[in-house]
Amino acid sequence: MTWIFAPEHVGTPDATALRRAYYGDVAGRYWKRPATEAEIDEGLAGDGVELLAPPTGQFLVGRYDGRPAACGGVLLLDAERAELTRVFLRHAFRGKGGAGALLHGLEDAARALGARRTVLNTRLDLVEARALYARHGYAEIPAYCSGPYMEVWYGKEL
Template sequence: MTSWTLAREAFDSPAATGLRRDYYADVASSYWQRPATDGEIDEGLAGDGVELLTPPTGTFVVGRYGGEAASCGGVLLLDDGRAELTRVFVRPAFRGRKGAGMLMELLEDEARTLGARRMVLNTRLDLTAARALYVRHGYAEIPAYCTGPYMQIWYGKELRAAAA
């Protein structure tokens, strides 16, 4: 039986880099309604702040399905009690296999480990599958906590203490 394994991984490992490129290609292509070029992907990833997704300011997670890099996500500590969920992505070939839920749970655990009591995120209105995932996991719409050209809706969730 094929299964998921999820673990912290350096954002610049070969698997994480490939997933980050696929994530950017997916969201940019959806926004532009055409395939993103390699140059556009390179430009989008340049200076995107991913280096902050390392302790003590954050973490990056890679999920593998049957050993193949299939999903990723990050947590960025914003302040003493709040973390931001970012770069949540499951490659299309691996969607519908329960990996997104496992990824969300692990990312929330990682946020707790960093000291967060609340998780927030921002996304676009057209990313309906992502928005549905967040709502299924208890996220509710909140007022904007940041601004940017691709931020159209914001979500938040209080994180319960980890089970002992």
């Protein structure tokens, strides 16, 4: 069984299902209850994913043994920096080497867009994500943006 990561439009059925699963997972953890379909719809409305396509970004879908299992986006913030966003692996596929491969693919996508540094923000309660970023060379940096669900910021030179 192998992982394959490839660029994919955010509106394909697989990309949409993964984005919905991502939002349901992070919102549900924040609210400490499952997110409803209506809440997921509301959270995804106007979320700017249309920018996750060249020349401003890229969206990757990861498949494990052909099944859609992971996703992530890269968004150019300026000529030097690309932000990683919507980094997600379905729970059933965790522990199979996909998270590191996804980060590598996103970093390659950022380089292809001309970025020399990647940055991201996350929440303190997303401990698995924070551990993943630290394992792959991301270090805490000062806040480069603000928002209600942003508690810690990371960066990495490419």
